Amino acid sequence: MNKICIIGLGLLGGSIGKECISKNLTKQVVGFGRNSESLKKAKQLGLVHEISESFEDLNQADLIIIATPVKQYSTIFKKINQFLSPTTLITDVGSTKKNVINDASCFLDDHYAKFIGSHPIAGSEKHGPEAAQLGLFKNKNIIITPHEKNTKEDIDFISNFWNSLEGTSLIMDAVSHDEIFSTVSHLPHALAMIFMSMLNGKNNKDELLRFAASGFRDFTRIAASSPEMWKDIFIDNKEACLKDLNEFKKQIEKFESIVLNEEDLEKYLQYASTLRSNWNE
Incomplete structure (x- = not known):
C-alpha cells in the first residue's frame, strides 16, 4: 500500500x-x-x-x-x-x-x-x-x-x-456481533460503571476506597474507560444492552432470594466458579 x-x-x-x-x-x-x-x-x-x-x-x-x-x-x-x-x-x-x-x-x-x-x-x-x-x-x-x-x-x-x-x-454478521458483544463486553462495562456510580454516591466513598484491594481493582478496571466512547456504544446497541440488563436484574433477584432463604447458595456460586475457571481467554 x-x-x-x-x-x-x-x-x-x-x-x-x-x-x-x-x-x-x-x-x-x-x-x-x-x-x-x-x-x-x-x-x-x-x-x-x-x-x-x-x-x-x-x-x-x-x-x-x-x-x-x-x-x-x-x-x-x-x-x-x-x-x-x-x-x-x-x-x-x-x-x-x-x-x-x-x-x-x-x-x-x-x-x-x-x-x-x-x-x-x-x-x-x-x-x-x-x-x-x-x-x-x-x-x-x-x-x-x-x-x-x-x-x-x-x-x-x-x-x-x-x-x-x-x-x-x-x-x-452484524446482528449476531451486536448481540454477542452486548453480553460479553458491553454488559460487563455497564456493571463496572454502575458499581462505581453507586460508590460515588456514598458519603464515605473515600474511606471505602482506602480499603479497596485486588478484587475491587480487577472488577472496576474497565470503569475507567472513555466515557464518550462507551456512551456511544450503549446508545448504539441499546436494544441488546437493555435485554441483557433485564436478564441481569433477574439474576440479582434470584441471588437475593437464595441468600435470603440460605438455600443452594454454594451450588449457585459453584456454577459461576466452574464456568469462569474453564474459560480460556
Missing part, C-alpha cells in the same frame, strides 16, 4: 498507525482528528507520518480506518464522501456494527460497497494517543462484518490487513 489514513488517533487508531509504520505496511500513514494538540502528540509519538485536519487529504488513500466513537461515524461518512477515490477501502474499529453499516449505506452513497466493518477485540481502559502500543492486536480476534455489497476481494483485503497486524480475522 502507498497510503493509509486513520481518523481518530486514540488507543486503537494510534496503535494501528504505530504497527503500520513498524511493519512497513505502507509508504505513508496520515492521521486525522478534531483536536490539533492530540494530532501533534500522535506525530511526536511516531504513530503517523503526517497529520491533517482536512479530509481533502484522504485523496488517493488505499485504506481509511475510522477509529472514533461510533456516533461520530455518520458525520464522518458525510464529510469524507466527496474526497474518496473509487478504489479506496474503508473500515473501522467500532464495538457496534448493525447501525454502523446502516449509517454507511445512508451516507457513503456509491462508496458503501467499499466499507467493510471491523471490530478488533483488543484494547484497555486507557485512551488517547499516549495509550497506543505495539502488539495490541497480536493473537487477538478481529471480527469482520461484511454486508451484501462487499466483494470477496475486498473482504480478503481487509482480513489480510488485520492478519498483517498479527490479529486473527473472523467473519460474522
Whole structure:
C-alpha cells in the first residue's frame, strides 16, 4: 500500500498507525482528528507520518480506518464522501456494527460497497494517543462484518490487513456481533460503571476506597474507560444492552432470594466458579 489514513488517533487508531509504520505496511500513514494538540502528540509519538485536519487529504488513500466513537461515524461518512477515490477501502474499529453499516449505506452513497466493518477485540481502559502500543492486536480476534455489497476481494483485503497486524480475522454478521458483544463486553462495562456510580454516591466513598484491594481493582478496571466512547456504544446497541440488563436484574433477584432463604447458595456460586475457571481467554 502507498497510503493509509486513520481518523481518530486514540488507543486503537494510534496503535494501528504505530504497527503500520513498524511493519512497513505502507509508504505513508496520515492521521486525522478534531483536536490539533492530540494530532501533534500522535506525530511526536511516531504513530503517523503526517497529520491533517482536512479530509481533502484522504485523496488517493488505499485504506481509511475510522477509529472514533461510533456516533461520530455518520458525520464522518458525510464529510469524507466527496474526497474518496473509487478504489479506496474503508473500515473501522467500532464495538457496534448493525447501525454502523446502516449509517454507511445512508451516507457513503456509491462508496458503501467499499466499507467493510471491523471490530478488533483488543484494547484497555486507557485512551488517547499516549495509550497506543505495539502488539495490541497480536493473537487477538478481529471480527469482520461484511454486508451484501462487499466483494470477496475486498473482504480478503481487509482480513489480510488485520492478519498483517498479527490479529486473527473472523467473519460474522452484524446482528449476531451486536448481540454477542452486548453480553460479553458491553454488559460487563455497564456493571463496572454502575458499581462505581453507586460508590460515588456514598458519603464515605473515600474511606471505602482506602480499603479497596485486588478484587475491587480487577472488577472496576474497565470503569475507567472513555466515557464518550462507551456512551456511544450503549446508545448504539441499546436494544441488546437493555435485554441483557433485564436478564441481569433477574439474576440479582434470584441471588437475593437464595441468600435470603440460605438455600443452594454454594451450588449457585459453584456454577459461576466452574464456568469462569474453564474459560480460556
